[in-house]
Structure formats: C-alpha cells, structure tokens
Amino acid sequence: MFVSDLQHFLDMPDDAPGPARRMAEHLTMIVRAASAGDTGLAWASALTCIRRPNHRACPGNLVLRRVDIPSSIEWQCADCGDDGVISGWDHTPFDLRRSDTQQTTDSGVDVTVSPEVASTLRSLTLLDTISEHIVFRARASACD
Numbered sequence: 511m512f513v514s515d516l517q518h519f520l521d522m523p524d525d526a527p528g529p530a531r532r533m534a535e536h537l538t539m540i541v542r543a544a545s546a547g548d549t550g551l552a553w554a555s556a557l558t559c560i561r562r563p564n565h566r567a568c569p570g571n572l573v574l575r576r577v578d579i580p581s582s583i584e585w586q587c588a589d590c591g592d593d594g595v596i597s598g599w600d601h602t603p604f605d606l607r608r609s610d611t612q613q614t615t616d617s618g619v620d621v622t623v624s625p626e627v628a629s630t631l632r633s634l635t636l637l638d639t640i641s642e643h644i645v646f647r648a649r650a651s652a653c654d
C-alpha cells in the first residue's frame with residue numbers, strides 16, 4: 511500500500527524528477543475525483559491505473575473511498591490491486607468538496623462518454639468549479 515501525504519507533493523519544483531511529478535499528478539487526480547464524489551462508500555471512478563505490468567498499461571479503474579473525519583482517501587485498482595491511502599488533501603486546491611450552498615445545481619442527468627473523452631475532460635485546465643466537480647465525479651461503467 512502506498513501511503514502518502516499530499517502536502518509532500520504540493521509546490522513541487524520545476525526540476526523535480528519525472529517520476530515524482532507523475533506521482534504528484536496521479537495523487538492530485540485521485541484527490542479531485544474522491545473529493546468530488548460521495549463520501550463513505552467505495553465507488554469505481556473513471557480514473558485508470560498508472561501501473562504497467564509487463565510493459566502494458568493496466569486496464570483497471572481506481573476504486574475510491576473518502577472519509578472526511580479523520581480525512582483520508584483510500585484508492586485501489588480494480589484490476590491489479592495496487593492501492594494506497596492519501597492524507598493531507600483537505601483544503602488544498604484539489605479538494606473539490608462543495609459547500610451546501612452549491613448543492614442545488616445538480617441536474618441528475620447521466621452522460622456516457624468514452625474513457626478517452628473522460629481523460630481529455632480531466633486534462634482541461636480552464637474548467638470552472640462546478641464543471642470540474644462534474645468531470646471528476648465520473649464513474650466507470652461496463653462497456654457494451
């Protein structure tokens with residue numbers, strides 16, 4: 511299990527090694543998804559595993575579970591079982607939890623997109639807070 515404190519990955523210098531920067535990006539993606547989703551229950555996010563067993567991308571989606579008190583985020587790949595727990599994420603810019611006053615805009619409409627489109631949406635940097643919340647709440651679903 512990969513135990514991490516997000517605080518150690520914030521404000522990484524530009525010359526930080528590639529693997530450290532990739533891990534920071536991976537962890538911040540997990541925090542954004544887990545904090546945009548519901549608390550308490552484990553759910554299969556649209557985030558994919560970054561492991562490459564035998565030089566092939568692991569096809570698994572990450573199952574996330576967020577606990578708010580004390581704050582922690584558990585993640586596990588549904589395919590290879592790679593897992594970890596993240597602390598130190600609350601009240602960072604990647605914490606997408608919403609205040610009660612923002613809860614009224616949920617439309618309840620389901621939109622299905624391909625994993626590639628979901629990944630592209632996550633890479634957009636100019637999303638407003640509500641759009642970012644919707645993008646990172648994306649759940650994995652079985653394909654037909």
Ligand SMILES: [Zn+2]
Nearest residue numbers: 559568587590
């Ligand atoms: Zn995996």
